[in-house]
Amino acid sequence: MPLPRLIPCLDVAGGRVVKGVNFRGLRDVGDPVELGAAYSDAGADELVFLDVKATLETRGTLLHLVRDVAERLAIPFTVGGGVRSAADAEELLAAGADKVAVNSAALERPALVTELSAALGAQAVVVAIDAEGGRVRSRAGTADAARDAVDWAREAEERGAGEILLTSIDADGTRAGYDLELTAAVAGAVDVPVIASGGAGNARHVADALQVAQAALLASILHEDPARLCTLRDEVRELGVVVR
Amino acid sequence: MKVAICGYGAGNVRSVELAFRRLGARITGDVRGADLAVLPGVGAARAAMAGLRVRGHDADLRTRFAEGAPILGICLGLQLALSCTEEDGGVDGLGLVPGRAVRLREGRVPRIGWAEVDDRGAFYFAHSYAAETPCATAWSEGVVAEVRHGSFTGCQFHPEKSGALGAGYLESLCLSLA
Numbered sequence: 001m002p003l004p005r006l007i008p009c010l011d012v013a014g015g016r017v018v019k020g021v022n023f024r025g026l027r028d029v030g031d032p033v034e035l036g037a038a039y040s041d042a043g044a045d046e047l048v049f050l051d052v053k054a055t056l057e058t059r060g061t062l063l064h065l066v067r068d069v070a071e072r073l074a075i076p077f078t079v080g081g082g083v084r085s086a087a088d089a090e091e092l093l094a095a096g097a098d099k100v101a102v103n104s105a106a107l108e109r110p111a112l113v114t115e116l117s118a119a120l121g122a123q124a125v126v127v128a129i130d131a132e133g134g135r136v137r138s139r140a141g142t143a144d145a146a147r148d149a150v151d152w153a154r155e156a157e158e159r160g161a162g163e164i165l166l167t168s169i170d171a172d173g174t175r176a177g178y179d180l181e182l183t184a185a186v187a188g189a190v191d192v193p194v195i196a197s198g199g200a201g202n203a204r205h206v207a208d209a210l211q212v213a214q215a216a217l218l219a220s221i222l223h224e225d226p227a228r229l230c231t232l233r234d235e236v237r238e239l240g241v242v243v244r
Numbered sequence: 245m246k247v248a249i250c251g252y253g254a255g256n257v258r259s260v261e262l263a264f265r266r267l268g269a270r271i272t273g274d275v276r277g278a279d280l281a282v283l284p285g286v287g288a289a290r291a292a293m294a295g296l297r298v299r300g301h302d303a304d305l306r307t308r309f310a311e312g313a314p315i316l317g318i319c320l321g322l323q324l325a326l327s328c329t330e331e332d333g334g335v336d337g338l339g340l341v342p343g344r345a346v347r348l349r350e351g352r353v354p355r356i357g358w359a360e361v362d363d364r365g366a367f368y369f370a371h372s373y374a375a376e377t378p379c380a381t382a383w384s385e386g387v388v389a390e391v392r393h394g395s396f397t398g399c400q401f402h403p404e405k406s407g408a409l410g411a412g413y414l415e416s417l418c419l420s421l422a
Contacts, residue, residue: 002357123354123370
């Protein structure tokens with residue numbers, strides 16, 4: 001198996017990186033191009049860029065921003081937010097993304113996952129699932145999708161998803177640890193890699209998440225100090241997890 | 245040095261372009277005349293082969309190979325150079341390199357992440373299929389990581405996404421052609 005991955009996440013709104021708690025109270029934490037480059041230089045295994053407002057404002061993703069971020073990266077780059085068709089996804093790849101993440105649009109029309117997988121290959125299709133109490137939420141957490149997270153992950157895999165990005169809304173931004181129970185349930189239900197997201201507060205949390213998932217998404221824990229990624233990696237390694 | 249990237253309508257061709265530009269290469273649309281032709285690596289096999297045919301790149305690459313002109317295939321680009329792939333119910337490849345691409349059967353698939361390539365360090369992989377070929381020159385966890393045959397070099401990993409190590413890999417390749 002490839003090494004467990006540490007993946008900084010840029011939640012972007014209005015051209016800036018933002019961060020909230022439990023998906024609310026977004027505040028500005030920096031410039032996506034600069035932060036992306038800083039993470040790449042600090043040894044990030046990948047970078048995820050989520051245009052968190054794209055679905056709410058029903059507009060296309062910020063292609064020019066994706067282009068500028070990609071310019072400075074030599075690591076894999078996943079972009080999500082507002083992808084509704086294979087054509088939307090291809091635009092993002094043309095701008096420099098390696099993978100696209102889909103969330104609300106796939107819940108509304110699950111065939112989208114099938115179409116993306118056929119057009120781009122499964123390895124380029126990430127299905128992002130936002131879960132609260134084990135249930136799926138859509139539209140950046142504002143709507144109940146009336147689905148069980150494990151069931152939706154399984155269906156997404158069957159439809160050709162190459163990875164599941166599982167965010168616990170309950171844990172998001174709390175820095176109190178990942179939702180290990182939910183992450184383990186999803187990782188046990190699918191054979192594709194699972195990226196745990198939401199709740200990282202210290203190296204122990206990350207190391208624990210990497211016992212059940214193949215990658216850990218990092219946001220709040222890093223944003224005020226991108227160099228924290230280097231020390232975090234060392235601490236995770238000291239806890240016995242072999243990382244790059 | 246002039247590098248041609250053989251696009252096929254899908255996939256992140258830009259990251260490959262950026263990686264070669266950082267090394268000082270000039271990107272050209274002339275697949276036949278370039279010093280190096282790159283068959284990049286994101287997409288699904290059937291759509292990619294169809295995209296190559298529409299653009300005439302399949303014929304360009306076969307001609308280059310017959311002339312001994314260097315070609316680099318990355319990930320799916322390596323797999324498309326083989327005789328065939330199991331992907332999408334079975335697709336004929338370019339047939340530059342003997343062998344076929346078969347679905348990975350161990351671990352989580354797609355196999356995504358950084359993995360050691362022999363003793364060269366960790367490179368980034370993202371694939372569901374891998375080569376079975378007598379022309380393998382490097383391995384990663386039992387998976388063919390690099391193939392060399394005639395003027396063709398293929399890597400299953402993504403050097404353009406493998407940080408400084410990947411840039412070094414591409415630089416060595418360019419230097420070997422100079």
